[in-house]
Amino acid sequence: MKILFLMSSVPDTTSKINFTDNDTKFDESGIQYVINPHDEFGLTKAMQIKEKTGAELVVLNVGTAKTEPVIRKVLAIGADKAVRIDADPKDSYFTAVQIAHYINNHDEFDLIIAGKESLDYNGGMVHGLVAGMTSKKFINAVMGLELKDNNMVEVAREIDGGKEFIETSLPLIIGGQKGLVKEEELRIPNMRGIMMARKKPLEVLPAVEAAVKTKIDKFEKPAPKGAIKLVDKDNLDELIDLLHNEAKVI
Amino acid sequence: MSILIYAEQQNGKVAKSAKELASYAKAYADKTGQDVVAVGAGLEDADSLFQYGVSKVLNVNDDTLKTFNAFAHAQMVAQAAGQQGADLILISDSNDAVYMGPILADKLDAGYVSHVIGLPEDGGNFTVKRKVFSNKGIAYTEVLSDKKLLRLAKNSFGMLENPVAGSVEDFAPDVDKSVYETYKVTKVDKATGKVSLTDADIIVSAGRGLKGPENWGMVEELADVLGAATACSKPVADMGWRPHTEHVGQTGKQVAPNLYIAIGISGAIQHLAGVNGSKNMLVINNDPEAPFFKAADYGVVGDAFEVVPKLIEKLKAFKNQ
Numbered sequence A: 001m002k003i004l005f006l007m008s009s010v011p012d013t014t015s016k017i018n019f020t021d022n023d024t025k026f027d028e029s030g031i032q033y034v035i036n037p038h039d040e041f042g043l044t045k046a047m048q049i050k051e052k053t054g055a056e057l058v059v060l061n062v063g064t065a066k067t068e069p070v071i072r073k074v075l076a077i078g079a080d081k082a083v084r085i086d087a088d089p090k091d092s093y094f095t096a097v098q099i100a101h102y103i104n105n106h107d108e109f110d111l112i113i114a115g116k117e118s119l120d121y122n123g124g125m126v127h128g129l130v131a132g133m134t135s136k137k138f139i140n141a142v143m144g145l146e147l148k149d150n151n152m153v154e155v156a157r158e159i160d161g162g163k164e165f166i167e168t169s170l171p172l173i174i175g176g177q178k179g180l181v182k183e184e185e186l187r188i189p190n191m192r193g194i195m196m197a198r199k200k201p202l203e204v205l206p207a208v209e210a211a212v213k214t215k216i217d218k219f220e221k222p223a224p225k226g227a228i229k230l231v232d233k234d235n236l237d238e239l240i241d242l243l244h245n246e247a248k249v250i
Numbered sequence B: 001m002s003i004l005i006y007a008e009q010q011n012g013k014v015a016k017s018a019k020e021l022a023s024y025a026k027a028y029a030d031k032t033g034q035d036v037v038a039v040g041a042g043l044e045d046a047d048s049l050f051q052y053g054v055s056k057v058l059n060v061n062d063d064t065l066k067t068f069n070a071f072a073h074a075q076m077v078a079q080a081a082g083q084q085g086a087d088l089i090l091i092s093d094s095n096d097a098v099y100m101g102p103i104l105a106d107k108l109d110a111g112y113v114s115h116v117i118g119l120p121e122d123g124g125n126f127t128v129k130r131k132v133f134s135n136k137g138i139a140y141t142e143v144l145s146d147k148k149l150l151r152l153a154k155n156s157f158g159m160l161e162n163p164v165a166g167s168v169e170d171f172a173p174d175v176d177k178s179v180y181e182t183y184k185v186t187k188v189d190k191a192t193g194k195v196s197l198t199d200a201d202i203i204v205s206a207g208r209g210l211k212g213p214e215n216w217g218m219v220e221e222l223a224d225v226l227g228a229a230t231a232c233s234k235p236v237a238d239m240g241w242r243p244h245t246e247h248v249g250q251t252g253k254q255v256a257p258n259l260y261i262a263i264g265i266s267g268a269i270q271h272l273a274g275v276n277g278s279k280n281m282l283v284i285n286n287d288p289e290a291p292f293f294k295a296a297d298y299g300v301v302g303d304a305f306e307v308v309p310k311l312i313e314k315l316k317a318f319k320n321q
């Protein structure tokens, strides 16, 4: 069995977000990059499958050389090899074309694991676009996955207010999220893994020609909140009055 | 030319999200001289959309299609767009629509923008505002392709009545239904009789400050009085005090109700990233230095175990007036 893990490298969740160059660029100074938190659940799931079945695990990222430390982290956690498609992932369509091109030329993966959304540009679309471009099956917001006999899989997908269980077969692309593995099972690199990762192959491939369908003209920060209204704990009638007459929410 | 919205249903009725999509579409259609068309499956009260500016509803009356399948519904919407000559298509951010979005974008060869929070800007290019970096930034995003697919962030536009005369038409798209076999739904687990987080106008959320799962009685009671859904911070779900489906924040569910009440939650940056799209936020915390007070609209500094029961009593009295 072969698993492809699509990894998006994003600013650490504690990052303060600023813009530069007249608000046309994201300010990268002081930003630490991490494996996209939604992707981490899928990575751990992939490791569990690998350990159980001896599957091979390849990590793929579309990014510039700046993402290599994060790719190395995935290798340290246990992926066997890495592929980086050398490009700035300008928009989701462009990124999806790169990934689909790779998959179409290496059509050997039984399971392709993405996260449901990257926590940088929050597109929530690269996986589904890749599915369309490679004619593969796709399930999003996956919060449970179990391999069965004969290439069958049982997948739990989040729906509004609950979960839906779907039976389907490999090959399959998933958009993973929390629930796919338990929080306490999430893997972090250890010393031995970090040493081994240095020797693992990281192949760099050129990008293919592709258009973009969207383009960011400028950024802005959300408007700051007005001052908070503090209500004394012994005067909750005032709170109810504010919620009713001012906020008009009750 | 028309603008097409994908109208979802809930127990057969047009979902609130569809009315918000209609309101958005109508506001833009009025500027550009277009009409708004909706497509959906099994909408029992399809005509309720006329109130929000939809002048034609393509209602699919097919028992198979009444159940959601992302590939089937993407085919249905794509065919409706083709038939109506719609270049602009709008979907909501329900879990189903989020799943279908990229599949539909691929079928339509459309530029797709998610987390949209504003009407297209005036001027020559088609540019919309969207939330990026988990609510920490806004990007003016230009769509360069002819076909455009937008996913509107819940509660970012609101429902605006704008009645028009309309018609409901039967629509029978040519959908390959084998996808229902390819993705065979074997079971659905859904909390019934509870307000779901995605639909809630009010959310009552609590954190580690509540000390243990045995103390959630007052949270549920407050939610009951307000007709609200319940939520929690990440550590609360991680410790198993509450189900994972209640976890809100950057790595949990993103919510944007009219009122978000945070009880015993400190207001960490990852928590705020998932909730600060809320119209109003009320914080109850015994530490006046808790960071949440900097992000909220209303606050009460006090012990939750004292404030919440009192608030419940006062609200009950208020509701009985």
Ligand SMILES: Cc1cc2nc3c(=O)[nH]c(=O)nc-3n(C[C@H](O)[C@H](O)[C@H](O)COP(=O)(O)OP(=O)(O)OC[C@H]3O[C@@H](n4cnc5c(N)ncnc54)[C@H](O)[C@@H]3O)c2cc1C
Residues within 6 Å of the ligand: A013, A037, B206, B207, B208, B209, B210, B232, B233, B234, B235, B236, B247, B248, B249, B250, B251, B252, B263, B264, B265, B266, B267, B268, B269, B270, B271, B274, B284, B285, B286, B287, B290, B302, B303, B304, B305
């Ligand atoms: C990668 C990553 C992703 C994360 N994603 C999320 C996420 O999506 N959502 C999320 O919530 N967190 C997330 N976190 C965790 C986040 O950083 C915080 O640790 C978490 O939000 C804190 O939860 P809390 O406010 O319930 O607990 P605490 O920070 O422990 O706060 C408890 C609060 O309760 C107050 N309190 C105590 N007793 C009382 C009382 N009697 N009455 C009233 N108030 C009281 C305290 O003053 C305190 O402010 C993430 C962290 C990381 C590293």
Ligand SMILES: Nc1ncnc2c1ncn2[C@@H]1O[C@H](COP(=O)(O)O)[C@@H](O)[C@H]1O
Residues within 6 Å of the ligand: A006, A007, A008, A009, A036, A038, A039, A060, A061, A062, A063, A089, A092, A095, A113, A114, A115, A116, A117, A118, A119, A121, A122, A123, A124, A125, A126, A127
């Ligand atoms: N540059 C990238 N390289 C590899 N995988 C990516 C990249 N961008 C996004 N993905 C994958 O697609 C998922 C959805 O991303 P997005 O559409 O950007 O929200 C992510 O969780 C990743 O698994």
